[in-house]
Amino acid sequence: MFVKVLLVLPCLLCVCAAAPTTGTVQNQPEVCKQFGYQCLNCSASIFCDKQNDKWSIIETLRCPNNTCDNGECKDVPSRECLDKNKVPSCRSSEGMFPNPGSCREFYYCTPSDSGKLNLVRSNCTGGYSYNPLTTYCDKPLPADDVCKGYPVPNCTTPGLTGALTENPSIYFTCLPVVSNGIRVFYPYLDACPNGKKYQAANRTCSTT
Ligand SMILES: *[C@@H]1O[C@H](CO)[C@@H](O)[C@H](O)[C@H]1NC(C)=O
Ligand SMILES: *[C@@H]1O[C@H](CO)[C@@H](O)[C@H](O)[C@H]1NC(C)=O
């Protein structure tokens, strides 16, 4: 039986678990972008106020276990924070894979002398994102250079599996993983050999 701690469950603001630090820090234009709570990083939320054209941080909340999401400390990390804390790992397939958490990142799984797979991470540069089909950074990003969506679906159900829309030979499987003390599901990637296509219904690779 899976304990249902899913990434997508609606979660409550966890004020009780957050340790607030009050005190005004003046003129923080580089971190404050809007009025109210916002995530400074995955483990901290700040409350920003603007007076006389100067931004100030009114309060800093620590989000235990890196769960800041839209300015709130949640029970489980956002997709972005989960992916930031969870380094992709090589499973059983050699090859090149998109990083599930970013359209610009990818990684290689190459065999080492010991037979284990080595992981090498890399990033696309210059306004392009990674293409899981061609294995090159040949997809132009939108004008703002920001990824729209993720290359791998969200793990909405434990054990969820499927081929990537962009490359039916690469497939994800949602497996439990502990990220900063919280149990979540992460989409691990594998590849079908010899251009076979992944069949989610029976979890096999076939030529059809
Ligand atoms: C997040 O921001 C807080 C507050 O500035 C800081 O203490 C903490 O080290 C930061 N965490 C990371 C992972 O950068
Ligand atoms: C995946 O989760 C993120 C939030 O973590 C959400 O913004 C996004 O819309 C979700 N994608 C899908 C396809 O549900």
Ligand SMILES: *[C@@H]1O[C@H](CO)[C@@H](O)[C@H](O)[C@H]1NC(C)=O
């Ligand atoms: C890729 O980019 C991310 C986000 O900017 C960064 O955290 C990471 O260190 C980079 N990885 C490599 C291998 O350059």
Ligand SMILES: *[C@@H]1O[C@H](CO)[C@@H](O)[C@H](O)[C@H]1NC(C)=O
């Ligand atoms: C945060 O992580 C710690 C272990 O690092 C764990 O004991 C604790 O239960 C976690 N908190 C939540 C809210 O899951």
Ligand SMILES: *[C@@H]1O[C@H](CO)[C@@H](O)[C@H](O)[C@H]1NC(C)=O
């Ligand atoms: C799995 O399903 C696919 C498509 O439905 C089918 O072609 C293939 O033969 C099946 N493989 C096994 C081992 O049942």
